[in-house]
Amino acid sequence: MRTPVVLAAALLLCACGEGRQSVLNPSGHDALLVYDLAMVMFVGALVLWLLVGGLFVYVTRINPREMSRRLAEVLIIGGGVLFPVVLLGGLLVYSLPLMQAPREADEGMRVHITAEQWWWRVEYERPDGTLVTSANELRLPVGRRTGLVLNAHRVIHAFWVPALGGKVDMIPGRETYLSFLPEAAGTYRGQCAEFCGASHALMAFETVVMAPEDFEAWLTAEARDAAPPDTEEAARGAQVFAREGCGSCHTVRGTQAVGQVGPDLTHVGSRLSLGAGILGVAAPDFANWIAHTETLKPEVAMPSYDHLPAADLTALAVYLGGLE
Ligand code: CUA
Numbered sequence: 407m408r409t410p411v412v413l414a415a416a417l418l419l420c421a422c423g424e425g426r427q428s429v430l431n432p433s434g435h436d437a438l439l440v441y442d443l444a445m446v447m448f449v450g451a452l453v454l455w456l457l458v459g460g461l462f463v464y465v466t467r468i469n470p471r472e473m474s475r476r477l478a479e480v481l482i483i484g485g486g487v488l489f490p491v492v493l494l495g496g497l498l499v500y501s502l503p504l505m506q507a508p509r510e511a512d513e514g515m516r517v518h519i520t521a522e523q524w525w526w527r528v529e530y531e532r533p534d535g536t537l538v539t540s541a542n543e544l545r546l547p548v549g550r551r552t553g554l555v556l557n558a559h560r561v562i563h564a565f566w567v568p569a570l571g572g573k574v575d576m577i578p579g580r581e582t583y584l585s586f587l588p589e590a591a592g593t594y595r596g597q598c599a600e601f602c603g604a605s606h607a608l609m610a611f612e613t614v615v616m617a618p619e620d621f622e623a624w625l626t627a628e629a630r631d632a633a634p635p636d637t638e639e640a641a642r643g644a645q646v647f648a649r650e651g652c653g654s655c656h657t658v659r660g661t662q663a664v665g666q667v668g669p670d671l672t673h674v675g676s677r678l679s680l681g682a683g684i685l686g687v688a689a690p691d692f693a694n695w696i697a698h699t700e701t702l703k704p705e706v707a708m709p710s711y712d713h714l715p716a717a718d719l720t721a722l723a724v725y726l727g728g729l730e
Contacts, residue, residue, distance in 0.1 A: 643725025
């Protein structure tokens, strides 16, 4: 009784979520190729298993007589040599070209992504060569192949957005490469797929696939400097940010904060998540994050600012949340 219950529960759990981070929900050209290959292998393996199992039952139960020498030779040479050579050769011819696709030269934009501990530095290369820096979120135009130039800072990480394509290691000192051709607008979750330290599991990001014109508009907005604080409380938050020295690690373009150690915060309030996929971006999320970084993300470089007076913390959260 127990086994069927466990199996049913596992199947139900598999159906959880809406496939935002699933290889079974391919929404990019490269993910679709991997999905098709997996299906061919899975169905093929099943057919082969049934065939061999059927043959075994036939010769041991249904017709257990001694075989003629000729039939045995046909079975051994045909089933043991010819059949696997033809089948595996066919699979090889079918699958080899698939390996090339994710690495082919990109025709569109390039995005440089560097894995840090434990967040993602994301830089969009514009046609004139300038970089637009962002973090912990990837935006892509639908229907265009975008090249992803992957690097890592200290240890090996792996870049993976299951719904859009394969997985590639990010290695310190060695550039690796991947490209995506998204086929459906939507938001897909990515996750670091190589153990990289205490907060490996807390190293995620959203990939937002947008209509090309929306993407261009977004990139233009992302390239702008931060808007100055528009409320008294936000202005106070900006003072707290400067006083606490946040700008020595973080950049807010258009201000004196030009730090390069942590994520660029110029438009942090317009992102979908905070702390690389672990919190939302409402003001309470910012306050929670700033005061409890070390609890929320073990061994993170940013210390918990739990000494801040509550009013300062709230003002700082309002300021950062307003950086849209
Ligand atoms: Cu980065 Cu695991």
